[in-house]
Amino acid sequence: MIGQRPVTFMTEKRSEINQLGEFGLIDRIASKFDARNVSSKKGIGDDAAVIDAGNDFVLLSTDMLLEGVHFDLSYVPLKHLGYKSVAVNVSDIAAMNGRPEQITVGLALSNRFSLEAVDELYEGIRAACESYNVDLVGGDTTSSASGLVISISVLGRVEKDKVVYRSGAQSHDIICVTGDLGSAYLGLQVLEREKEVFLTNPDMQPDIEKYEYMVGRQLKPEARMDVVHELKELGITPTSMIDISDGLASELLHLAKSSGKGIKIFEDKIPIDSQAFETAIEFKIDPVTAALNGGEDYELLFTIRQADFEKLKNHPDIHFIGHIHDQPAQNVMVTKQETIVPLKAQGWNHFA
Numbered sequence: 001m002i003g004q005r006p007v008t009f010m011t012e013k014r015s016e017i018n019q020l021g022e023f024g025l026i027d028r029i030a031s032k033f034d035a036r037n038v039s040s041k042k043g044i045g046d047d048a049a050v051i052d053a054g055n056d057f058v059l060l061s062t063d064m065l066l067e068g069v070h071f072d073l074s075y076v077p078l079k080h081l082g083y084k085s086v087a088v089n090v091s092d093i094a095a096m097n098g099r100p101e102q103i104t105v106g107l108a109l110s111n112r113f114s115l116e117a118v119d120e121l122y123e124g125i126r127a128a129c130e131s132y133n134v135d136l137v138g139g140d141t142t143s144s145a146s147g148l149v150i151s152i153s154v155l156g157r158v159e160k161d162k163v164v165y166r167s168g169a170q171s172h173d174i175i176c177v178t179g180d181l182g183s184a185y186l187g188l189q190v191l192e193r194e195k196e197v198f199l200t201n202p203d204m205q206p207d208i209e210k211y212e213y214m215v216g217r218q219l220k221p222e223a224r225m226d227v228v229h230e231l232k233e234l235g236i237t238p239t240s241m242i243d244i245s246d247g248l249a250s251e252l253l254h255l256a257k258s259s260g261k262g263i264k265i266f267e268d269k270i271p272i273d274s275q276a277f278e279t280a281i282e283f284k285i286d287p288v289t290a291a292l293n294g295g296e297d298y299e300l301l302f303t304i305r306q307a308d309f310e311k312l313k314n315h316p317d318i319h320f321i322g323h324i325h326d327q328p329a330q331n332v333m334v335t336k337q338e339t340i341v342p343l344k345a346q347g348w349n350h351f352a
């Protein structure tokens with residue numbers, strides 16, 4: 001709607017979207033739609049929609065990446081962007097305990113892009129299709145008046161008794177998180193700083209070697225399909241699951257709300273990479289705040305029954321950060337000083 005007068009339908013009343021926020025807006029949309037088909041098993045409100053396809057459930061999810069909002073082409077290589085745009089979609093299928101099978105790619109391009117640039121973007125998309133074993137089966141191409149837009153939809157599949165929703169957490173379940181958190185956000189801070197330095201003095205060489213891990217986490221995230229496969233091999237089905245796209249705090253609150261339960265986590269259990277920790281201090285950012293609210297880690301956050309703990313307790317890449325309890329809305333973190341603080345989500349608000 002850029003450059004046009006905002007359209008108001010029927011009434012002259014105008015309400016600002018940012019008062020509702022992204023999640024409020026989604027809830028508002030969801031409240032106006034009921035499922036008409038019995039095959040629509042789960043609609044709005046999880047990482048992917050769940051469709052009854054007979055023997056299995058089919059999973060469907062869409063994610064859109066916009067230039068200037070989600071990425072800056074002055075430091076994001078197109079090949080990485082292509083890879084990431086597939087990975088973030090696959091991550092939503094992983095969060096349902098499913099396997100991705102097909103993607104479609106919607107692309108809006110301006111004449112700023114050469115054929116070579118499009119080739120590079122698709123080189124990344126192809127690499128991701130290869131690593132996640134996904135087929136590119138269609139899409140749409142159009143021109144854009146305001147930068148590059150990539151909208152990907154992914155179809156996945158899961159056995160009916162293995163689908164995992166955000167809503168399944170039970171009291172006493174253990175809260176698990178994969179990998180480490182906050183690094184992708186810190187990688188973005190590094191890239192933004194180097195961009196500023198470059199703009200002020202183009203002769204300066206970028207100083208990102210020491211930050212390679214974090215920059216990699218920002219530019220080339222991986223969906224944790226490896227964890228989905230491992231859990232399957234161990235015979236563990238999480239009770240609830242979500243992927244961490246907006247930040248640990250925001251996703252914990254989604255799990256708690258969807259499950260009608262409360263959560264308690266321990267600050268000293270939150271996994272933070274040692275380089276990320278140092279970088280946060282250098283940037284005068286609290287490392288725990290980066291982990292709780294940074295976002296874009298694309299790790300998995302899930303809950304397991306206590307009975308499954310033995311099978312996972314020595315896993316090098318799965319961390320146990322707290323548990324579920326039966327007091328809804330009592331979502332807290334026990335700090336390193338052993339004080340109890342309410343857990344609040346900052347998340348990303350693109351409408352702010």
Ligand code: ADP
Pocket residue numbers: 026029043044045046047048049062063092245246
């Ligand atoms: P995720 O971060 O896992 O991609 P989102 O927070 O983007 O999830 O979306 C949460 C839920 O809201 C999902 O079920 C998604 O399909 C749905 N959703 C998001 N935007 C819209 C929209 N504009 N119209 C309908 N459903 C939407």
Ligand code: MG
Pocket residue numbers: 047091092095242243244245
């Ligand atoms: Mg998600």
